[in-house]
Amino acid sequence: MKTLIVAATLPEISPLMASMALNEGVNNYREHVVYVLITGVGMVATAYALGYHLGNFKYDLAINLGIAGSFDRSIALGEVVHVTRDHFAELGAEDGDGFLTIDELGFGASAVSHQLSAVSSQLSAGSREPDIRTVTGITVNRVHGNVHSIEATVSRLAPHTESMEGAAFFYACNSAAVPAMQLRSISNYVERRNREAWNIGLAIKNLNIFAEKFITDLLKAGS
Numbered sequence: 001m002k003t004l005i006v007a008a009t010l011p012e013i014s015p016l017m018a019s020m021a022l023n024e025g026v027n028n029y030r031e032h033v034v035y036v037l038i039t040g041v042g043m044v045a046t047a048y049a050l051g052y053h054l055g056n057f058k059y060d061l062a063i064n065l066g067i068a069g070s071f072d073r074s075i076a077l078g079e080v081v082h083v084t085r086d087h088f089a090e091l092g093a094e095d096g097d098g099f100l101t102i103d104e105l106g107f108g109a110s111a112v113s114h115q116l117s118a119v120s121s122q123l124s125a126g127s128r129e130p131d132i133r134t135v136t137g138i139t140v141n142r143v144h145g146n147v148h149s150i151e152a153t154v155s156r157l158a159p160h161t162e163s164m165e166g167a168a169f170f171y172a173c174n175s176a177a178v179p180a181m182q183l184r185s186i187s188n189y190v191e192r193r194n195r196e197a198w199n200i201g202l203a204i205k206n207l208n209i210f211a212e213k214f215i216t217d218l219l220k221a222g223s
């Protein structure tokens with residue numbers, strides 16, 4: 001099986017890489033190929049890196065791993081969630097106090113979803129779907145840190161989580177017909193910017209523990 005692991009920054013997945021003995025780039029893991037792609041932060045960096053890479057290589061599955069903010073206070077800091085649907089939340093046009101999405105402008109779709117149906121038929125359904133909370137995310141260039149803009153986004157899209165890459169990851173993988181899933185661990189709540197309240201260490205620790213078990217189980221099932 002050929003698996004692509006995608007993260008914005010190296011520190012977000014270096015514990016996983018150490019425990020599975022993976023390097024950036026191509027790796028042989030047992031009888032599988034695992035490629036680790038570090039894209040840089042944000043949609044532009046992610047879209048470029050994935051567009052370039054997926055133009056040359058084909059995968060059975062791409063997995064986006066990273067930390068995220070949560071709008072939903074019932075999700076604990078450090079909880080790992082499965083983002084199955086994501087939105088380009090800022091893509092569109094202002095219309096006075098309102099907002100017209102890219103869909104309403106007639107230029108495309110602002111929502112993108114995970115695609116797992118085409119994952120190798122060798123894998124059972126149970127081993128493909130992680131047994132964790134399923135959430136809807138938004139992806140932004142400008143991270144929310146203002147109570148008024150947070151209220152407006154929540155009433156328009158009701159997202160659970162926010163990242164700076166997720167929708168671009170889905171868009172690139174869907175465009176290249178590569179099955180894709182996004183797993184994120186919550187490092188902070190989306191609120192008036194309050195960096196002291198973030199727990200990036202806990203989020204990275206839990207993300208990597210979860211990802212190692214999930215990916216090694218997946219590759220066992222896919223042997």
Ligand SMILES: O=C(O)c1cccc(C(=O)CC[C@H]2O[C@@H](n3cnc4c(=O)[nH]cnc43)[C@H](O)[C@@H]2O)c1
Binds near residue numbers: 008066067162187188
């Ligand atoms: O200092 C800040 O205000 C700040 C804002 C956003 C992200 C950072 C980072 O250092 C991490 C970049 C990384 O983390 C993801 N992330 C984590 N929390 C959020 C969030 O609340 N909203 C959007 N993205 C978030 C993001 O995907 C980046 O890759 C610092």
